[in-house]
Every structure is written in structure tokens, then in C-alpha cells.
Amino acid sequence: MDSATDTVLAEQFDEIEQQHSADTLGMWIFLATEVMFFGGLFAGYAVYRFSFPHVFYAASHHLDVLAGAIDTAVLLCSSLTMAFAVRAVRLGQRWMSILLLGVTAVFGAGFLVIHGFEYHHEWTEHLVPGGSFAFEGADPHRAQMFFWLYFATTGLHSLHVLIGVALMLVLAVLVLLEKITAARFMTVEIAGLYWHFVDVVWVFLFPLYYLAGAR
Amino acid sequence: MSDEIISPRIYFKNFGALIVLLLLTIGAAYLDLGPLNFVLAMLISLTKTALIALFFMHIRWGGKMLHLAAGAGLLWLGILLALTLGDYISRGWLPVAQH
Amino acid sequence: MKLQPQSYLAEHTVRSWLLTHDHKRIGILYLLTIIVFFAIASVAAALMRIELVTPQGDLVTSETYNKLFTIHGVLMVWFFLIPSIPAVLGNFILPMMLGARDVAFPRLNLLSWYIFIAGGVLALWSLIHGGVDTGWTFYTPYSSTYSNSHVISMAAGVFVAGFSSIITGMNFMVTVHKMRAPGLRWFRLPLLVWSLYATSLIMVLATPVLAITLALMSVERVWGVGIFDPKIGGDPVLFQHLFWFYSHPAVYIMILPGMGVVSELITCFSRRRIFGYGYVAAASMAIAVLGFVVWGHHMFVAGQSVYSGMMFSILSYMVSIPSAIKVFNWTATLHKGSISFATPMLYALGFIGLFTIGGLTGLFLAALAVDVHVTDTYFVVAHFHYIMVGGMVMAFMGGLHYWWPKITGRMYPEFAGKLAAMITFIGFNLTFFPQFILGYLGMPRRYHAYPPEFQFFHILSTAGASILGVGYLLPFLYFLWSLKWGRVASGNPWEATGLEWQTPSPPPTHNFEKTPVVTREPYAYDAVTGKEEPQEGLMQQTSAV
Numbered sequence: 001m002d003s004a005t006d007t008v009l010a011e012q013f014d015e016i017e018q019q020h021s022a023d024t025l026g027m028w029i030f031l032a033t034e035v036m037f038f039g040g041l042f043a044g045y046a047v048y049r050f051s052f053p054h055v056f057y058a059a060s061h062h063l064d065v066l067a068g069a070i071d072t073a074v075l076l077c078s079s080l081t082m083a084f085a086v087r088a089v090r091l092g093q094r095w096m097s098i099l100l101l102g103v104t105a106v107f108g109a110g111f112l113v114i115h116g117f118e119y120h121h122e123w124t125e126h127l128v129p130g131g132s133f134a135f136e137g138a139d140p141h142r143a144q145m146f147f148w149l150y151f152a153t154t155g156l157h158s159l160h161v162l163i164g165v166a167l168m169l170v171l172a173v174l175v176l177l178e179k180i181t182a183a184r185f186m187t188v189e190i191a192g193l194y195w196h197f198v199d200v201v202w203v204f205l206f207p208l209y210y211l212a213g214a215r
Numbered sequence: 216m217s218d219e220i221i222s223p224r225i226y227f228k229n230f231g232a233l234i235v236l237l238l239l240t241i242g243a244a245y246l247d248l249g250p251l252n253f254v255l256a257m258l259i260s261l262t263k264t265a266l267i268a269l270f271f272m273h274i275r276w277g278g279k280m281l282h283l284a285a286g287a288g289l290l291w292l293g294i295l296l297a298l299t300l301g302d303y304i305s306r307g308w309l310p311v312a313q314h
Numbered sequence: 315m316k317l318q319p320q321s322y323l324a325e326h327t328v329r330s331w332l333l334t335h336d337h338k339r340i341g342i343l344y345l346l347t348i349i350v351f352f353a354i355a356s357v358a359a360a361l362m363r364i365e366l367v368t369p370q371g372d373l374v375t376s377e378t379y380n381k382l383f384t385i386h387g388v389l390m391v392w393f394f395l396i397p398s399i400p401a402v403l404g405n406f407i408l409p410m411m412l413g414a415r416d417v418a419f420p421r422l423n424l425l426s427w428y429i430f431i432a433g434g435v436l437a438l439w440s441l442i443h444g445g446v447d448t449g450w451t452f453y454t455p456y457s458s459t460y461s462n463s464h465v466i467s468m469a470a471g472v473f474v475a476g477f478s479s480i481i482t483g484m485n486f487m488v489t490v491h492k493m494r495a496p497g498l499r500w501f502r503l504p505l506l507v508w509s510l511y512a513t514s515l516i517m518v519l520a521t522p523v524l525a526i527t528l529a530l531m532s533v534e535r536v537w538g539v540g541i542f543d544p545k546i547g548g549d550p551v552l553f554q555h556l557f558w559f560y561s562h563p564a565v566y567i568m569i570l571p572g573m574g575v576v577s578e579l580i581t582c583f584s585r586r587r588i589f590g591y592g593y594v595a596a597a598s599m600a601i602a603v604l605g606f607v608v609w610g611h612h613m614f615v616a617g618q619s620v621y622s623g624m625m626f627s628i629l630s631y632m633v634s635i636p637s638a639i640k641v642f643n644w645t646a647t648l649h650k651g652s653i654s655f656a657t658p659m660l661y662a663l664g665f666i667g668l669f670t671i672g673g674l675t676g677l678f679l680a681a682l683a684v685d686v687h688v689t690d691t692y693f694v695v696a697h698f699h700y701i702m703v704g705g706m707v708m709a710f711m712g713g714l715h716y717w718w719p720k721i722t723g724r725m726y727p728e729f730a731g732k733l734a735a736m737i738t739f740i741g742f743n744l745t746f747f748p749q750f751i752l753g754y755l756g757m758p759r760r761y762h763a764y765p766p767e768f769q770f771f772h773i774l775s776t777a778g779a780s781i782l783g784v785g786y787l788l789p790f791l792y793f794l795w796s797l798k799w800g801r802v803a804s805g806n807p808w809e810a811t812g813l814e815w816q817t818p819s820p821p822p823t824h825n826f827e828k829t830p831v832v833t834r835e836p837y838a839y840d841a842v843t844g845k846e847e848p849q850e851g852l853m854q855q856t857s858a859v
Binding site: 010011012013014018021022025026029030032033034036037038039040041043044047048051052055129130131139141142144145148149152 | 414415416417418419420480484485487488491492493518519520521522523525526527530533537538539540541545546547548549552555556824829
Binding site for chain 1: 233
């Protein structure tokens with residue numbers, strides 16, 4: 001064991017492999033809790049879509065499929081740069097790592113900006129549930145449920161993206177200060193798992209909300 | 216967690232496949248397949264999830280435990296959805312309950 | 315001369331406690347915290363019992379009474395029972411049972427305590443500003459629309475505390491997977507480890523659903539419309555589905571660790587191997603998994619479909635199988651054992667009896683038609699107190715006595731211990747057995763006034779509660795006393811097996827001087843002498859001589 005890994009190894013572990021596999025397993029367990037955290041909202045979606053499907057189709061028609069598709073593409077791009085960022089850190093390419101982490105953060109921020117415009121548009125169209133809600137359709141009351149779920153779920157997702165962007169910036173600074181080096185790549189790998197998870201959630205939100213009433 | 220460094224080709228191929236699936240899911244949404252629309256959309260999303268998890272999240276090179284942890288999340292979400300929906304689906308079955 | 319490694323208690327500064335990464339110290343921080351919450355929740359219970367001595371509502375108004383049972387429920391469930399065995403005894407013992415120096419993520423472990431404190435402060439803030447009157451279940455639409463109390467801060471407290479239990483669960487799971495000593499295979503793990511693993515599984519997969527549910531309820535309260543709101547097509551019963559998806563498995567968070575502790579106690583004080591080790595271990599996992607598919611039995615009269623009710627009823631019966639396996643195996647372990655009635659054993663035996671009553675009455679409640687009769691009556695109250703207090707608190711007290719010498723390096727006074735265990739058992743039964751009868755006769759729960767014919771049983775119950783109070787106060791006093799005047803404990807005062815007994819009492823900071831190597835199954839008590847069997851390696855040595 002060289003001196004670089006020596007300081008990386010926490011005192012409760014015997015070997016660096018043990019520590020790495022513990023870190024990864026811990027993160028995957030955390031991601032399972034995240035699945036269940038979003039699960040409550042998915043359950044709500046399932047129950048109400050089952051109960052009044054046609055209201056959902058009509059309401060879904062008011063979301064912009066193109067914007068949703070761009071959202072998805074941006075997040076997929078960010079996942080690619082994230083994967084390369086982890087690789088660069090492992091290879092000890094300091095400036096490359098900083099660049100890729102920065103680009104990932106920019107994609108994340110881009111997603112938030114596009115979504116901000118969508119929210120603004122929906123606000124002006126009176127699609128936000130509550131007193132000012134207006135909807136020309138068969139069942140304006142229950143249409144609110146679709147938009148309530150849409151805002152709650154995408155809002156929670158955007159919060160996750162925001163946390164991810166902050167995380168990327170912090171990691172970039174840590175790489176710059178050489179607090180994160182190739183021996184400590186695990187921090188970036190773990191953050192990467194989180195980032196990809198946020199991408200996966202969107203992969204489901206896009207068809208459930210934007211595409212349900214595309215026709 | 217793998218000890219080897221993964222080649223860029225794998226990442227690029229994976230990304231390409233994900234973009235193709237994205238276009239596919241949008242296209243499928245404009246076809247009239249009845250209830251199959253939903254099924255198809257979910258199948259494509261699950262495939263995308265599998266690709267992201269296997270290659271970007273390195274689960275392909277990870278141990279059995281990681282598969283179990285990732286599977287447990289989905290399985291338990293399935294329990295939540297299935298048993299909750301079971302109630303709503305079967306509520307109308309009993310004719311007296313219609314009042 | 316070899317230098318003795320320092321005990322984990324050697325440092326005395328406040329800083330050394332508040333910034334500690336040591337799982338043993340974090341366990342003690344949790345212990346001190348939950349005692350405070352237990353005390354507050356007990357005062358609420360005492361006020362309720364005093365109010366119920368007379369049929370009229372003369373001590374508190376109905377509104378105050380609603381707030382009393384809410385604070386009692388919220389604090390006892392989320393701020394005492396759920397962290398009790400896992401976060402206190404589990405934190406202290408689990409790494410030692412595995413032969414590890416610490417848990418996998420010591421810093422997260424400390425963070426979980428701070429998060430717990432933050433949640434507790436929010437809950438107390440809500441209490442001080444007037445409390446909540448929804449009951450611990452926060453049912454909508456009452457909580458989201460009609461209640462005029464501090465629902466959001468209390469729900470926020472529970473939400474935050476939930477993350478502390480998620481972190482503890484994640485930490486335990488990774489620790490069990492990755493930190494076992496050489497030779498400690500899965501089927502050589504002590505049964506407490508199995509039960510804590512099963513508990514962690516529930517904490518990790520169920521708690522986030524509670525978090526999102528309480529968050530959605532709070533957003534609905536603030537925003538005025540929401541996912542459970544019938545105005546926009548919402549269904550309040552969905553709240554109950556999501557709430558019980560967490561809260562039924564949470565009942566198993568509140569009993570599984572107790573079962574694990576009892577397995578340790580029964581084997582040690584009957585000097586026998588556990589009967590059917592594999593079955594007891596598998597039963598823990600089966601309870602954890604089956605516990606997730608039975609939640610609908612809380613909603614038989616809530617408007618859930620009849621077919622759903624039938625299915626949940628059948629599934630609920632299935633959970634009784636692994637639970638019964640455990641009871642049978644403990645009993646079979648006792649058979650022909652050389653039993654000694656030390657204090658921890660008294661608690662363990664009490665646990666078996668009370669858990670059996672609680673479990674069997676659970677079957678009554680899982681039966682659709684019977685449940686319609688006793689829903690929301692004192693029968694339900696008695697049933698879950700038999701599980702949660704008669705089960706978990708008894709096991710917690712038993713475990714605390716058993717590991718007290720390991721934790722503090724001092725013995726508690728044995729006579730006082732036995733006395734307290736007896737008083738607790740008698741007081742508990744006198745408090746809660748009459749409530750079965752009350753409930754069956756039709757006394758609904760959550761009322762501060764009642765028809766005079768129920769008074770006799772209520773007086774019995776209140777009398778029992780005051781005895782129970784003594785039973786809890788007594789250990790508190792003699793534990794404090796023992797810290798200074800208790801007999802100094804050896805490394806293994808019970809002559810028990812298990813890695814935690816192979817270190818000095820109190821243990822050094824990193825538990826073991828040298829990582830132990832395990833060569834055999836747990837509970838290797840010799841069938842004839844009751845002493846620990848010599849290790850394989852040592853046996854070869856003696857036979858060679």
C-alpha cells in the first residue's frame with residue numbers, strides 16, 4: 001500500500017477495496033430510498049390516472065412535448081459528461097476533470113432554466129392549481145389533480161437537479177484544490193451515481209406527464 | 216465498482232442508444248395503440264434505466280449486492296403501486312358499493 | 315509492560331462527546347436523548363390516565379385530551395421506540411458483535427444523531443406552541459384542512475427524524491455486509507445482528523414513503539389544494555394507504571430488534587444453543603418482507619374495497635407464522651436449559667408472554683368481521699401496547715440491563731433490578747389487560763369522557779399505570795446510582811458467548827486490540843456444563859497434551 005492510499009483509507013476499514021465497496025453499496029441503498037421517496041408521488045399518479053384517465057390525457061396535452069424532449073436530451077448529455085468526469089478523475093487528469101464537472105453543472109443549470117420557462121408559461125396559462133386555475137375542458141376540477149402532481153413531481157425533481165448542480169461545483173473546486181485526486185475518486189463516483197439517478201427519474205417523468213396526451 | 220477504467224467507446228455507444236430510445240418513445244406516443252401506448256412508454260423507460268444503470272452507473276462491473284440493492288428499490292416500488300392500485304381497481308366490483 | 319488501550323469513556327470534554335465518531339458514544343448520546351422524549355411522552359400518558367379515572371371530562375378539555383394523545387403517540391413512536399433498540403443498543407453492540415472497529419460510516423452516524431435532535435426540536439417547538447390534535451396518524455382531510463393546531467411543525471419534526479433513521483438503517487446494512495470479522499459467515503452471526511439487519515431494511519425502504527406523504531399533506535395544508543383533496547378528485551384514503559405503507563412496517567421496526575435482544579438473553583441465561591438458529595434468522599427476514607404487504611388491515615373500515623380487505627386479511631395471517639416460529643424456538647431453547655433468573659432474563663420471559671398475547675390479539679384484528687366490531691376501540695389500544703410496550707420496551711430494558719456492564723463497566727444492583735422487572739410486568743398487565751375488556755365492550759379510543767359503566771376498568775388501568783411508572787422510575791434511579799457505586803464489572807460478567815464479551819468493560823475506543831477470528835456458530839454453550847465451549851483450535855491443543 002503506498003502512502004497516497006494510506007491516508008485515503010478510513011480507520012474503521014482494513015483495505016481500500018473494502019472501503020470502496022462499502023461506499024458504493026451505501027450509495028445504492030440510499031438511491032433505493034430515493035426511489036421510494038418519489039414512489040409516493042408515483043402512487044398518486046397511478047391511482048388518479050387509473051381513476052380518471054381521460055382528464056389526464058386532456059390535461060397532458062397542455063404540456064410542451066418539444067420542451068420536455070429537450071429537457072430529456074440535456075439530462076442525457078449531462079449523464080455522459082458525468083461519466084467522463086469520473087473517468088478523468090480516475091486517470092488523474094485534473095483540468096479535464098474540472099472542465100467535465102463544470103460542463104455537467106452547466107447542463108444541469110440549463111435544464112433548470114428551460115424548466116423555469118415552462119413553469120412561467122404554465123403560470124401565465126393559468127394551469128397552476130388553486131384559485132386562479134382555468135382550464136377549458138370537460139372536467140376542470142379534476143384536471144387540477146394532473147397539474148398538482150406535475151408541479152409536485154417535477155418540482156421535487158428540479159430540487160434534486162439543483163442539489164446536483166451545487167454538488168458538481170463543489171467537486172470541481174475540490175479537484176482544483178487537489179483535495180480530490182485519483183486516489184480519492186470515490187467521492188466523484190458516488191456523486192455520479194446520484195446524478196445518474198436524477199436522470200433516471202426524469203426518464204420516467206417525461207412519458208408519464210408530457211407524452212400521456214401527446215396524440 | 217470496477218477496478219478497470221472503462222473505455223470511452225462504451226460511454227458514447229450507450230449515449231447513442233439512449234438518444235435513439237428518446238426519439239423512439241416520442242414517436243410511439245403519437246401512434247394510436249390504445250392501452251399499449253402506456254405499456255410501450257414504460258418499457259422504453261425501463262430499458263433506458265437499465266442502460267444508464269449498467270454502463271453509466273457501472274453496475275455491470277459491480278457485485279451481486281449492487282444488483283440486489285437496485286432491484287430492491289424497484290421491487291418495493293412495485294409492491295407499493297400494486298397493492299395500492301389493487302384497492303382502486305377492485306372498488307367497483309361489488310355492485311352494492313356503487314351507491 | 316504492555317500499555318492497556320484507553321477505555322472509550324476516558325475523555326471527558328463536552329467537545330469529545332459532541333464531535334465523537336465512536337459508535338459507542340453515539341449510542342449513549344441517543345440513549346440520553348430518548349430518555350428525555352420518553353419522559354415527556356410519559357407525562358402526557360399520565361395526564362390521560364388521570365383524566366380517565368372519572369367518567370366526566372373534569373381534568374382536561376376534549377381539545378387538550380386530543381393534544382395529549384397526539385404528543386404521546388408521536389413522541390413514543392418516532393422519538394423513543396424507533397430509535398430505542400436500533401440507535402441505542404444497536405449502535406453500541408452491532409459493530410462489536412461483528413468484530414469491527416466501528417460502523418461503516420462513523421461520520422454519517424454522528425450526523426444521524428444531529429438530524430434526530432433537529433427533528434426533536436421541531437416536534438418540541440410544535441408542542442410548546444400549543445401542540446397538535448390530529449393523533450399520531452395525521453389523517454387527512456382533518457390534518458390538511460380542518461385542524462387548527464401546529465400540524466406542519468410536528469409533521470416536519472417527524473419528516474426530519476425519519477432521515478436519521480434512514481441513515482442508521484443504511485449504515486447498519488453496509489456494516490453487516492462489509493465489516494464482518496474473518497470467519498464470521500452469515501450463519502454465524504448473532505441473532506440480534508439478523509434482526510437489526512431486517513429492521514434496517516424496513517427503515518431504508520419504508521421511511522421515505524412516510525416522508526413524502528407528510529410532505530404532501532403539509533403542502534396541501536399550505537397551498538389549499540392537494541393530492542388528497544376531494545375537491546380536485548383526490549381521495550383521502552390514499553393518504554391512509556401511503557401512511558400505513560410506512561407505519562405498518564414501522565411496527566416491525568418496533569418489535570424485530572426486541573426479538574433479537576430476546577434471542578441473546580434466552581440463550582445466555584438458559585446456557586443453551588438457540589433451537590433452530592436458521593429458522594429464527596430467516597423468520598426475521600420473513601417478518602421484514604411480509605410486513606410490507608399487510609398495511610391494508612388498518613383500513614378495513616376506511617372505505618377500501620372489500621376484495622382488497624380480504625387479501626390484506628389473508629396476508630396479515632401469514633405474518634403470524636414467522637412470529638410464532640420465534641416464540642416456539644425460544645420456548646424450545648428454554649427446555650432442559652439451566653435457567654437462571656437474572657434481571658435481563660426476567661424481562662425476556664416477560665417479553666415472550668406479553669408478545670404472545672399481543673400477537674394473538676393481532677390475529678383477532680386481522681379477521682375482517684371481528685375487526686369491524688373492535689376498530690377504534692380500546693381493544694386496538696391494548697393490542698398495540700402489548701406489542702410496543704410489553705414487547706419492545708421490555709426487550710429494551712432487558713437488553714439495557716444485560717449490556718449495562720459492557721456500556722459502563724459497572725454492575726446494576728441485582729435485587730433492585732429483579733424488583734423493577736416484576737413491578738413493570740405486574741403494572742403493565744394491570745394497565746392494559748382491562749383495556750381489552752373495555753374495547754370489547756365498546757369503549758372507543760381517543761375520548762376524554764365515557765359512560766359510567768366503564769369506570770371500573772378505567773380505574774384498574776390507571777392504577778396499573780401508576781405501578782408501571784414506578785417500574786420505569788426505579789431502573790432510572792439505580793442505573794444512575796450504579797455509575798458511581800455499582801460493583802466493577804469484568805469483561806464478561808454473564809460468561810456469555812459473543813464477540814462483544816471478549817473485550818474489556820468498558821471497551822477501548824476501537825473495541826478490539828486485534829481483529830478477532832471466528833471459527834464457529836454463535837451461542838456455543840456446552841450442553842453439560844453450560845460454560846462456553848472451548849474453541850476448536852484450543853481443543854486440539856488440549857487433546858494433544
